[in-house]
Amino acid sequence: MTNHWRDIKNTDLILINGANPAEAHPVGFQWFMRAKLDRGAKIIHADPRFTRTSAVADMYLRIRTGTDVAYFGGLINYVLQNNLFHDEYVRNYTNASFIVKEGFGFNDGLFSGYDPAKRTYDISTWAYEATTAQAQPNPGLTQGPPTTGSGFADRDMTLQNPRTVFQLMKQHYSRYTPEMVSSITGIPVADFNKVAQMVGEMGKPDKVMTIVYAVGLTHHTTGGQLIRSAAVLQLLLGNMGRPGGGMNAERGHANIQGNTDHAISWEILPGYLKIPAPGQKTIADYVAQSAPKKSDKNSWNFFGTNYGKFMVSTLKGWYGDAAKKDNEFAFNLVPKPAGNASWMTIYDQALKGKMEGVVLSGMTAASIGPDSNQVLQALGNLKWLVVMDALPTTSSEFWRAPGVDSASIKTEVFMLPTTHWIEKDGSFVNSGRWSQWKDQVIPPQGQARHDHWILADLFQRVKKLYQSQGGKFPDPIMALTFGYADPTKPTLDEIAKEINGKDLSTGKQMTTFGNLKDDGTTTCGDWIYTGSYLDTGNLMKRRDGIQDPAKNDPTGMGFYANWAWSWPLNRRVMYNRASADLAGNPWDPARPGIKWDATQAKWVGDVPDYPPTMKPLTQDSTAWLPFIMNGEGVGRLFSNSMVDGPFPEHYEPVESPVKNPLHPNNSASPVAFLYDQVAGRPNRFGTAKDYPYIATSYRLTEHEHYVTQHVPHLVQLQPKPFVEIPYELANEKGIKSGDKVRVFSKRGKVEVFAIVTKRLGPMTVAGQKVYQIGIPIHWGYVGVSADSDPSHGRYWLANALTPFVGDANARTPEFKAFLVNLEKM
Amino acid sequence: MATTINPGEKYGFFTDTSVCIGCKACEVACKEWNQLQGNNPRTVVDSFDNTGSLDAQNWRHVKFVEHVPDQPSTTGNGAAWLMMSDVCKHCQHASCMDVCPTGAIIRTEFDTVFIQQDVCNGCRNCIAACPYGVIGMNQQTGTAHKCTLCYDRLQGGLEPACAKACPTQSIQFGPLADLQQKADVRLAALHTQGATQAQLYGRDDSVYGGLNAFFLLMDKPETYGLPSAKNATLPTRNNVGGYVGALITAVVAVIGGLVAFRRRGMTP
């Protein structure tokens, strides 16, 4: 989230796309209801299914899964065509005025630079003109910075130049007419226009809208662009950086945000530093290829400027004395993977027999898919599998799953009982980036050990082996700092302290990442957490909350600055410089983020996303622009940071019943990575002929994915696996609620019972009638329900159906849109 | 919602179905606090309800009623997929209390209706009487069980577990007067928004002299399985009719008997 949960109460309009907060984030959802009840905010929920969120929404739109780019594209078009965008904001705080290189183009669904053989883009044309024209004062409507001729990107503050981002964007989205949107999404034109009107209002400075999304957008081959399309709309309406606005991702597990920050995903190091690439020998190489480049003279390019300092401090934290100036701070000890190592890649490698073993911790591969049957094969291909979990999972039990011939499975499976998160202290980072320290609720049960103790112990043993036997490249192991009181039992407190980092010259905890250095005198474990654990103590433990709102939330905006700690630097709303105009006055005085206080000569309100005493642009033409993390210093309507296009474009899911109405020849994402094909396995994608129905998968509020199969109180609430079938379709098929049905895709099948409902229904897409059916993800062959079932849950894995393909950028699987067929059993 | 709880005051629930999201946190919170293990899992196949009804193991029960129209786009606002967290109404005129022969059912110092487990002997007369099907027999204890309105928590100054757990404040706990006033405000708001079908149930004395646990409904009471005001009558209403009927019968029968057996002829 750019904002945070409580902030949602400050909004006027809530767009919920690809999320079901009432069911997946019920507690966070209280703030949606407060906005609705206390300030009359409206909630618009677009979802393939009428869910428990729709039940309290002011407007529910039945949308075809995977088509939100069209929805947002249509809104962008409406806002541009009717000049409803926030003009001053768009000119000064976005790259609308930036001029794009000649040669950039878009034709029949393909951006310039496409290589069909490699299925990738050469993005060199997705860049700005940087001619050296005469610097000239800004003739724009408002006092923006002057355009420049110093090798920075050219800008046209009038936005008239046909190659400005603004004009290119306008042209790009002109194709997204209400009729086109309707024929792609299935939302009737009239209803779409209603939404467009409401959204159009939100470009006014005194109005603000929030967009909330979750994995209903990410679980698509176009996931990244689905989200970007919404972000572009928010930039146009001037809603980024403002209380009550923003792009708000509702994150997953209670600490998935913390996982991501600390580099759970393959392409990053802690703090979203890029993973080093092959060929990079020096920090300089690394920074040159990784850091954003300053492309406007008023851009601080904070991230880019400090990239090296963050990296060096991280290396120093990892390798201590072994990291010295003359050895590039041990940069050579960091792996520089040639290939991608995303979730699907791991199992793809295992299928190819290129994987010895896998350690699963707090995640059950067999259930979470995609294409569980293939994943199960992959697990069977391993020499060994270690499952670190508090409870049995479909992965720890896969070798004796119903229908599996255990004898045929050579994988040696080890179960290491870990403590469950309620058995340890530590921090949870919520969607709003608040790192909240929690206590241990119950002592570890049985022989369970903390994950970090298991890993520490493992590390010490490996280290011993290297010591005694030597080996290829022992340095990364030998050099690793491990300065915990008990090297096999580090405390989470020690680790939190280490993550914050310290100043080696003074031995004091760092107070801000602004002071991190690239000379080896400072350390950090994750720069965005610097400032969370000071010499004065652990700020994540702070609890100054609603006991005394007057004192703890003086602005009434819900920042509660002394409740826990929020990265970065305890900032509650990111990019908050954009919440005020060029002169530093809040766009909406009633809902200030930060504002320039002339008397104190500093920014007040939230922790400013800006040098606290830097005068606003109107008083200092050299002042920085608001989006300090970008090279441009402004929000990017046009971005070259995505592999599948600088402007979000609608592509069909890999499995879709229709051809893309915008460009039938390039219907689906041209760059989505096709694992099976690349690995020489047959692509197992179904066609509408054999699999006429669209399916989407999701969680139910009564469950936590798979694990709550062990919790009787919750099992009672939704005991048996089911699929939700539209009433009309069920009638065609003679299916009644409670009947047993078989749902099958090109990959596999589930055999469960039917819930027939009008919450799903037919829709007209590209002139044809399509049905969507809903498949909850919860059940499998482990847990209370399976134990009481004759088939022992043999055909209960939702992911037996899903395709082994993912988003071009993040490689997140396409769990949310695939084709199935359906029959009564 | 930190309300201080004082014995002697009237407390209750205002359950606003228009904001209920059917998350069932109330059901689970109740079971956790009251250590109810729940029934064996069974699938009811009634929308998302698998609890079925209030009983000895379920003192909160979230009802789901699907009225979702055919149009692809609709307004939710609690009126298309109705969800209601049902509970003991803690009636001012409580049918259960009305018929209980042992005096096990009492009105507490918080003006709630409470079944004393050490007094109840399991005759089940209250079950026959409660018009809302709230009470169930606990097989282990052989006594009647229902929502206690967290008597133990109230005594400890804590709000009821279900209200505490409710994320949307669909369940609001507090002094009855405050709740009634809140409810009126909310109803007015809904009416101005055009939700004319919205209505309060049990807020005034039209049902059982008023319900301490009253509701804001988005459809008529019957839709949620609640007797309408007209049908909300106490069991004891039938005492008179029943006894009079019996009396008349008795009189006629006695006369009949006397006639049949009347003395006739001499004794030999």
Add this chain to the structure above:
Amino acid sequence: MILLAEHFVRAPQWLWYILFYFFFAGLAGGSYAIGTLLRLSGDVRDEAAARVGFLIAGPTTAICPILLTADLGVSWSRFWHMLVDVTPGSTGLNFHYWSPMSVGVWALTIFGFFVLVSFLDAWRPFIPRPVNIVFNVVGAVIAIYVASYTGVLLSVSNQPVWSDTWALGGLFLASGLSGSAALIALLIRNRADAAFSLSRLHQADGYFSALELVLVIVFFVTIGAAGVLDREIVWLPLWAIAVAGIAASLVEARGHMRARVSGSGTVAGMRIDTLVVSVLVLLGVLALRAAVIFSAQ
């Protein structure tokens, strides 16, 4: 009476124990009442039959508390809670005049005393006439309550059918009396000393059954008005048995009326055998209660 009542109640699961309690309570109360009536308006030739009535009341009454208690959730340790309120702070006797169950338990207790005395007196007479008659009359009042309150108890609920009619109290009383008359007749049918009472018992049974028939009709009309008739459909077989019982006793009684008109002392040959009639009637009494009790649950 509410038209088209809606019911959202849960069934109390009052099944076999309660059915038989209602059955025996009806017979106990009925027999005692008939015994009293025989003594009141009959003559010495009816004393034998009257005593049989009191003798029947003994065991049938004795069974009642056992059945009642057995039906409780916490049976043997807490049945007395019906009489004594053990609520901490407000302990004392439990008498809720508005709760038929509470009143009924008291009635049963007191009735027990009357039955005991009258039983002993019937077995080995020790109370001189007319004292015993006075005693019996008082007892009979309670007896009639015991035989009828069970119907009222059902009505004082919110159960479908039960709470939708006011006829149950009377219905149970009438059928209780009819059943008792039949039972006494059955037991004395071969006793020369009581032969005199036999045909008059049948005659009385006829009146009771006629009354019962009227009340059955009232019952159906009232529940029909409440819109819960459908609930009876499954139980029609039971109702058939009940009506068969009524019919049998009516036919039988008609025979005796004729006989009396014809002035002849005996009606031999004209009547169906007492055994058959009485059994039919008693079955009817049971079936009627079963039909009523089950139709709500």
